[in-house]
Amino acid sequence: MLPDSLVDLHALQLDDARALLEHDAQNSDRDPGESAVHYLQRVIDGLCDLSLKDPLTGLGNRRHFHGVLARAIETVARSGDSVLLLLLDIDHFKSINDTYGHLAGDQVLRAIAGCLARCVRPVDTVARYGGEEFAVILPHCRPAFGRAVAERIRASVAALAIDIAPLQTLSVTISIGGAYAPEWVRSTADLWIERADQQLYRAKTEGRNRVCLDQPRELAVSAEEKGLLFSQLELDELALPGPVPPRVNA
Amino acid sequence: MNDTLAPAASDAADNLPVHPIGKVIAVTSGKGGVGKTFVSANLAAALAKRGLRVLVLDADLGLANLDVVLNLYPKLTLHDVFTGKATLDEAILPAPGGFSVLLAGSGMIEYSRLTPEVRGEFLRVVHSLVPRFDVVLLDTGAGISDVVLFAVSLASEILMVATPEPTSLTDAYATIKVLVGQQQRERIRLIVNQTTRAGSGVAITHQLQQVLDRFVVSGLGRSFTLSHLGDIPADPEVRQAVMRRQLLMQSQPTCSASTAIGQIARALAEKLVSKDG
Ligand SMILES: Nc1ncnc2c1ncn2[C@@H]1O[C@H](COP(=O)(O)OP(=O)(O)OP(=O)(O)O)[C@@H](O)[C@H]1O
Ligand SMILES: [Mg+2]
Numbered sequence: 001m002l003p004d005s006l007v008d009l010h011a012l013q014l015d016d017a018r019a020l021l022e023h024d025a026q027n028s029d030r031d032p033g034e035s036a037v038h039y040l041q042r043v044i045d046g047l048c049d050l051s052l053k054d055p056l057t058g059l060g061n062r063r064h065f066h067g068v069l070a071r072a073i074e075t076v077a078r079s080g081d082s083v084l085l086l087l088l089d090i091d092h093f094k095s096i097n098d099t100y101g102h103l104a105g106d107q108v109l110r111a112i113a114g115c116l117a118r119c120v121r122p123v124d125t126v127a128r129y130g131g132e133e134f135a136v137i138l139p140h141c142r143p144a145f146g147r148a149v150a151e152r153i154r155a156s157v158a159a160l161a162i163d164i165a166p167l168q169t170l171s172v173t174i175s176i177g178g179a180y181a182p183e184w185v186r187s188t189a190d191l192w193i194e195r196a197d198q199q200l201y202r203a204k205t206e207g208r209n210r211v212c213l214d215q216p217r218e219l220a221v222s223a224e225e226k227g228l229l230f231s232q233l234e235l236d237e238l239a240l241p242g243p244v245p246p247r248v249n250a
Numbered sequence: 251m252n253d254t255l256a257p258a259a260s261d262a263a264d265n266l267p268v269h270p271i272g273k274v275i276a277v278t279s280g281k282g283g284v285g286k287t288f289v290s291a292n293l294a295a296a297l298a299k300r301g302l303r304v305l306v307l308d309a310d311l312g313l314a315n316l317d318v319v320l321n322l323y324p325k326l327t328l329h330d331v332f333t334g335k336a337t338l339d340e341a342i343l344p345a346p347g348g349f350s351v352l353l354a355g356s357g358m359i360e361y362s363r364l365t366p367e368v369r370g371e372f373l374r375v376v377h378s379l380v381p382r383f384d385v386v387l388l389d390t391g392a393g394i395s396d397v398v399l400f401a402v403s404l405a406s407e408i409l410m411v412a413t414p415e416p417t418s419l420t421d422a423y424a425t426i427k428v429l430v431g432q433q434q435r436e437r438i439r440l441i442v443n444q445t446t447r448a449g450s451g452v453a454i455t456h457q458l459q460q461v462l463d464r465f466v467v468s469g470l471g472r473s474f475t476l477s478h479l480g481d482i483p484a485d486p487e488v489r490q491a492v493m494r495r496q497l498l499m500q501s502q503p504t505c506s507a508s509t510a511i512g513q514i515a516r517a518l519a520e521k522l523v524s525k526d527g
């Protein structure tokens with residue numbers, strides 16, 4: 001173990017870091033009895049946490065989003081899991097800002113962020129992707145359910161009554177574009193995002209407040225088909241090509 | 251120079267128009283790693299031995315491994331043809347085994363998405379290859395990605411490679427279903443690779459055909475035939491050849507897998523001839 005004296009906290013310029021953490025309502029004071037190393041680790045963890053968070057909505061930020069997306073691509077390549085990416089954009093957000101002011105705009109962003117976070121499962125990731133754009137990454141989301149999930153999100157946002165001032169509430173809608181991770185093609189995050197983005201564009205041009213998904217071609221084989229495929233075949237016809245027996249050289 | 255070529259058609263990958271080109275044969279599979287590249291390379295050698303001019307095109311743009319199987323690492327590849335840095339003639343190589351290859355080269359991952367440009371380039375390349383060879387074999391990727399479906403759509407013959415494993419057969423079945431529905435295919439030829447027992451390919455083909463008849467063909471209003479082209483036994487020599495980076499047909503022409511591929515080549519050559527005449 002490191003002796004505490006190796007870290008001289010007074011020699012470090014921690015003021016800015018502490019102010020940032022304080023601002024984020026994180027305890028930045030060194031607890032009595034806490035070792036200097038432990039305290040520093042806590043400050044660093046707090047800063048890492050901050051660097052992935054969108055300050056206005058408390059959601060993950062774009063950097064966080066890209067990290068999760070990169071990991072999702074790895075998982076899909078190895079496990080064949082179905083992962084759905086949704087890009088969501090608030091309809092006519094600019095006119096909300098223009099009509100009701102930026103504070104109202106911020107209020108709308110916060111309310112929608114809260115709504116999105118409530119709509120999804122703990123394994124899902126919701127992030128603020130850009131100004132008025134959000135992203136949701138849904139692992140283990142089978143293609144058959146993708147549309148229902150996206151529709152539920154769209155409808156929940158549309159049903160919100162957002163308080164923007166005393167006695168003044170606002171309803172907003174969002175457009176959603178989605179795409180599944182490419183399963184067979186070894187692809188990149190950029191291409192995946194691009195496919196979701198194209199669907200978002202479609203949702204916008206088709207009239208907003210709607211969901212457009214880039215459906216993966218389904219490799220649909222029903223249980224009945226599977227059963228019939230193998231029912232007549234004897235087991236040794238389906239023998240797994242096991243390890244090759246060692247060859248004896250004469 | 252390209253004016254004889256069909257322009258890249260509509261962007262909607264769901265409704266790929268099929269323009270099968272005579273002499274173009276696609277080697278594909280439902281599941282990866284079942285031996286497509288092994289079959290493509292050795293079948294090419296076997297067809298070449300029968301006097302045919304054969305080219306193998308690495309159409310697995312996302313993850314090409316024909317180079318590894320053939321132990322060829324050329325400077326100029328299909329990637330350079332696509333980007334205009336090389337002519338076709340510069341990128342076509344003689345392979346051991348007496349056939350020609352056009353390797354994808356690293357960098358093709360950029361083309362793993364089927365944009366209209368990629369389709370156009372691909373079509374241009376295939377159309378320029380066809381007059382120069384008797385057979386153009388496309389070593390495609392597995393499954394039903396845009397690129398695979400597109401490459402397969404160019405072929406007049408589809409060779410589906412599957413192993414007798416249940417997962418491989420299920421994926422082969424699913425892929426055949428897509429090809430029958432989307433590309434209106436009337437015949438696909440099945441090669442069962444890595445068999446451990448004589449006759450299993452025939453039984454497997456028969457079983458697949460029955461399930462296809464019941465779930466796919468019945469609602470089609472036309473017929474579909476899954477033909478059994480041949481079995482290739484699991485053979486320890488295959489692995490040996492791969493490890494030594496040699497072409498099996500060349501290094502072990504009389505082993506059981508080579509013999510089987512020779513028979514497949516003969517059957518295929520006869521089918522191709524009988525279709526012409
Ligand atoms: N008949 C056989 N007997 C024994 N081993 C075989 C046989 N056929 C293929 N293999 C083994 O399977 C491995 C995978 O084959 P290959 O690379 O041709 O598959 P693929 O379908 O092209 O894979 P990918 O989908 O990755 O392109 C080979 O390296 C070889 O070791
Ligand atoms: Mg291969």
